[in-house]
Amino acid sequence: MSSLDVTAAGEEPKRTWPEVVGLPIKEAREIILKDKPDADIVVLPVGTRTTRDLRPDHVRIFVDTIASTPHVG
Secondary structure, eight states: OOGGGSOTTSOOOOOOOGGGTTSOHHHHHHHHHHHOTTOEEEEEETTOOOOOOOOTTEEEEEEOOOOSOOOOO
16 A cells, blocks of 8 residues: 555545435535545546546546436527
8 A cells, every 4th residue: 555545643544435425416525525635536428438547636426317408509
């Protein structure tokens, strides 16, 4: 384990956020950023193909519902 895998308190940094499942994207982002302020959060539709590279600052949020009526404009 490298020094990047441990917080100042000697704990492993948080890597998953099951508590945000079902929350609005904005709220989920805020919770993730509280735990990981340097996170580069990307929102993608479920099923989107992604690269397999490991980036410790990269957090993906996958969404599959429409929150409001789509409209022109």
